Structure formats: C-alpha cells, structure tokens
Amino acid sequence: MKQNDREKVKTGISDFLIAYDCPSGYVGFPILCDLLKAALENYTELASNLKxxxxxxxxxxxxxxxxxxxxLHTLVEKxxxxxxxxxxxxxxxxxxELLYLLAKKLRYLNCSVYDTLLMP
Structure with missing residues (x-):
C-alpha cells in the first residue's frame, strides 16, 4: 500500500473508530453502513460477527x-x-489498515465501499 493511501486511511477511517466513544457524533456511520451492507449481503460467516x-x-x-x-481484529483474523x-x-x-484490507477484500462486491474508504 502506498504511503499516501495509508495516510488517507488513517485520517479518514480512524475517525469513525473514535466516533464510537461519542454518542452524538457518528462520523463514519455511512462508511460503516456501506461496508456492513456489502458484508451482510455476501458473507454469512462475516455477517454473524458484524451483526x-x-x-x-x-x-x-x-x-x-x-x-x-x-x-475488527476478529474479522480480519478470519x-x-x-x-x-x-x-x-x-x-x-x-x-x-486492517479495515482497509477488509474493504479491499470486499472491493469486487461493492466498489463504492472501497472508494469511500480511500477518500481523504
């Protein structure tokens, strides 16, 4: 993964991990929903862990x-x-970065998930 991509991932995706500690701010809610939608529709085993x-x-x-x-660690290990x-x-x-890899795995199922994750 290019350094540029890693930085985009860190700044963009880490936001929603932090948002989970704040009831009023769900920064990554749309991203999470897109990722989960792709996962829930296509991977039964993954779906049960994400539910x-x-x-x-x-x-x-x-x-x-x-x-x-x-x-996240459980999902990626699987x-x-x-x-x-x-x-x-x-x-x-x-x-x-783990989430980036998971999204990359889902890329062929839902390109919008992959694109969203790489947005700054």
Whole structure:
C-alpha cells in the first residue's frame, strides 16, 4: 500500500473508530453502513460477527472503542491470514489498515465501499 493511501486511511477511517466513544457524533456511520451492507449481503460467516456492531450503530447506542477494535481484529483474523501483513506493513497494522484490507477484500462486491474508504 502506498504511503499516501495509508495516510488517507488513517485520517479518514480512524475517525469513525473514535466516533464510537461519542454518542452524538457518528462520523463514519455511512462508511460503516456501506461496508456492513456489502458484508451482510455476501458473507454469512462475516455477517454473524458484524451483526451486533451493526445493530448498535444503527440504533445509535454507545459502544466502546475497545469493543470495535476487538471485533475488527476478529474479522480480519478470519478473512486475512496473518502472514500477509508482513508484505504490506513494517509493523503490526493499525485498525484503520486492517479495515482497509477488509474493504479491499470486499472491493469486487461493492466498489463504492472501497472508494469511500480511500477518500481523504
């Protein structure tokens, strides 16, 4: 992944992880919904893991950042084997980078998800 892309991902996607700690600000709600929609429609196993996060956000209930991080790591471990990280990142990937990889995996299913994630 290019350094430019990594920076865009970090600044854009990290926003919604932070937003989970703030009941009034769901910065990444549309992004999350797009990602979840693609996942729920196409991956049964992934859908079951995402369902609780989806419902929490959809009902605007506060969920902790730790909960989101734990779920993201669980999802990525399932869909993106650990050895691949070494090829893309110098150190352990951030949640934003993990989400980038997850979105990339969904790219062929829903291009708008991928494009949205790369927006500054």
């Amino acid at each position: 609780s996060i989806y419902l929490s956000v959809a009902h605007k209930r506060k969920i902790t950042r730790l909960c989101v991080e734990r779920n 869909w993106l084997p650990q050895p691949k990280f070494g090829l893309l990142f110098d150190q352990e990937p951030t949640n934003a």
